[in-house]
Amino acid sequence: MRSPSTQSMDPTHRIGEYLIERLQAHGVEHVFGVPGDYVLGFMDLLTKSSLQLINTCDEQGAGFAADAYARLRGLGVVCITYCVGGLKIANTTAQAYAERSPVVVISGSPGAGERARNPLLHHTVRTFETQLRVFEQITGASTVLLDPGTALAEIDRVLNVALRQKLPVYIEIPRDLYNSPASHAHPRVTVSPEGDPEALREALAEAAEKIRAARQPVILAGEQLHRFALQKPLLALLARSGIPFATTLLSKSVLEEDHPSYIGVYSGGISRSEVVRYVEESDCLLMLGSLMTDINLGIYTANLSQRRTVYADSERVAVGYHRYENVLFEDFVRGLAALDLPQRSGVTHPRPETPSPFVPEPGRPLTVARLFQCLNACVDKQTVVLADPGDAMLGSMDLLIDSEAQFLAPAYYTSLGFAVPGALGAQFANTNLRPLVLVGDGAFQMTGMELATIARYGLDPIVVVLNNRGYGTERPMLDGSFNDVLNWHYSRLPDFLGAGIGFDVHTEDELEYALGAAIAYRDGFSILDVHLDPSDRSPALDRLTEALGRRVRV
């Protein structure tokens, strides 16, 4: 371990102020949340700071928004009240854990004083520790700031886990302690892990040998390259070596997709066949920062052999069957970029399809495939695409995203309901971007009403509801009335909320008109109710559901 750096601190800090100051120092400008009496005092502190508090309709929306914000900004914050607020974001926090998104959960809680006097305060479940115990299961670090003597050090310790390990963390503040002065001067300790340079050298040497000897090396660029801000070394590696790269669905857009070395999205049997073939025929696959999950790898239709891989993520570095201990992911990636590798030129490899202009056939009923062709022609450098699991996500696999990190989808955890509140987080994270939200009707009914929050704060995402009257991903696995959802009149939502504009889209020309009008409208959100045949789906979904369906029936 590197020796801890310390610096002297103003000993008069109050706990709440210190937490706010640290969040600001790490680039946070917005906090998403819902008030409640146990957290009102801290919310009051927030409103007096330069941080902006964004009130969502339900805590679930705040949790998803903070996750999207964290993915774009490196840290996101959700602030809620005790239990009735906190336990509503167990799922969004679990998503952040599963997909390595550094979200800070701040919860108010009963004051230290009232805990002693009263065992049955409102919002309490079993004991005062119930909420903490739940969050211990789904965060990388957690703390209850009951002791002013250690509170500042605890804040640093926990935030450090979020920043270093890219995991959600939990900070609970008893409500009588927000304004407590820290009781002594507080040394700010920042411990950075340090790898073993010898091990690193050997790992890189073995990797270099494997790469040099390879006939067809391919890089599978994972989402952790973005989380750890390693795009520059990756670009250097691509430039030096001429090796082509693919992404997974979770890491889609980790680099601009118009990069000449880009092949496309690899998700085993789900993705385009030429990408599958090129990746699986590789005799040296560099898997960098990619969670080895079932959806990422096409429900284990993937045919990847460990012998032929160089593998590195935040938990493991391995070359073939040799695992290297104490080699840091970021050191290894930077080391790869600095290797003296032969420059391969003239490598022929698959390329993503270039979007072609969408020429609508008037009156022709819209299909999923044509919808995505049209969307592909609309996506530009100011677009951040948020895709909800289902065909919204799978269909967007082949959208060409030509800006870094401008595609967001919970492609591993696959929780429905991320995309609309995610757009709230994404647009606050980068106000230069305009969200394009792709969401199924089932998912929209879970969290879509956060468009009210989007309206309240004057944001202008374009929301495309893929309305196929149900859970389309599940129908081919096992169908029943449980896969149906009520047909809301999504285009009338603006009338209900008093904001935004809505469109009903049945045909190709209606789609072209509606998208054009939505792009031109900047005074609020646009919502397109895109009516699709319940039996229509993307080819990717056909392939996925075939693989999943084999496991539903036993």
Next chain:
Amino acid sequence: MRSPSTQSMDPTHRIGEYLIERLQAHGVEHVFGVPGDYVLGFMDLLTKSSLQLINTCDEQGAGFAADAYARLRGLGVVCITYCVGGLKIANTTAQAYAERSPVVVISGSPGAGERARNPLLHHTVRTFETQLRVFEQITGASTVLLDPGTALAEIDRVLNVALRQKLPVYIEIPRDLYNSPASHAHPRVTVSPEGDPEALREALAEAAEKIRAARQPVILAGEQLHRFALQKPLLALLARSGIPFATTLLSKSVLEEDHPSYIGVYSGGISRSEVVRYVEESDCLLMLGSLMTDINLGIYTANLSQRRTVYADSERVAVGYHRYENVLFEDFVRGLAALDLPQRSGVTHPRPETPSPFVPEPGRPLTVARLFQCLNACVDKQTVVLADPGDAMLGSMDLLIDSEAQFLAPAYYTSLGFAVPGALGAQFANTNLRPLVLVGDGAFQMTGMELATIARYGLDPIVVVLNNRGYGTERPMLDGSFNDVLNWHYSRLPDFLGAGIGFDVHTEDELEYALGAAIAYRDGFSILDVHLDPSDRSPALDRLTEALGRRVRV
């Protein structure tokens, strides 16, 4: 313990079928849930059984609906997929725990076979046990049915906790085991706890002595009298003794409120002063089955002395300072009813206000007080009132509910968003009832869209949105823009959903008209957008927020 009763069982039972059979045997007819691939197989079994699966928009709605169903029927069931479904109902399950509502959580999960092969299946957070660990914190018993050899016994064990202790429980079924035959004949074991008859006798004798000697005995009838179905012994006790009774807000309507011995709702300083005085001046308070919580007891403004109480709930029986071990709550209550007590006649005590006809003053802006006067005149024996925390709940404290258990509110846990999905559960629990839903605008924005589910299944609740443009309960504690919510056009919801009717209500005559029209309309839900002055509130809320506000600022 009584010796276990056993009976021979058909050894060919399959696990999923057995679970369904046991739920039916305990009176369950409806299951609330949202599908997902890990639970599709079980949902398919459900649809083939006589149980009806009710699909909600979001899992949160299913959790609240199952809670309301459990309160009315004695057992409720919510069925969801792994993690992305289950973790969304951590909060609703915690509410069921806090308020002793027997909800069975059934979650699908990865199959035993696929767990062995694949560590990173979609929807997995940290390990396959993460969801189980979370639910261990918020349920009375939990199990994962990985072993067909013990699965049937585990189902019985866990359901027994729900039935005996009135707590939520968790049953997880790996998806490759729904259809597994139980591997051996299964003795159904029903263990009933047994109290100590000597201790019971002594406790009753001491209680009898205290009651006989008392000048002004009062019964505080708690919600557990309803959960344990002890209304008959309570009625017998009232009849034999002539002792008057109050309820708490959580137990409101445990008996018909037109009972001649009824005083009103006691919640410490929150309730009507004559009720407070009568209860607190009692020299023998019989607290039967009432959680000693802060909201129930008026945020500790309550002035109750243990010396003067006879206390019994499912966890503790005590007379004055004498605690009796091994005395069962239900035995003690039945024993009280059988005591030879002097019949007090002609006791004068406070009585709830009789609803008077509502005579609207045309054009007069509506106030909270007048709203509840009007509602009081509408409530009848077919009404089940569901009140969301906030002024919707506090204002309804003095509604006269003249049927047993027809007032439902999470008065202790006070989670916003219960009432609308609760109405779904309540009306399925008893189709003879018509829900009157009282909900604030803030709470409506969390779960109100479950009206879509209500529309889908053709139910006809009347929903009154108390629209005061924000979290009205919090404003008097500490106000800021974080207490504002966007003003939706609630009355236009029917147009958005394609179902129901809506009304805008500003004045007294508009309220009378809208309520009359809503009562007459039986083809779907009615929604009344009742516009209130943001600074207007019920006297009860004034008193509550004054007490709470003292603890927000430190």
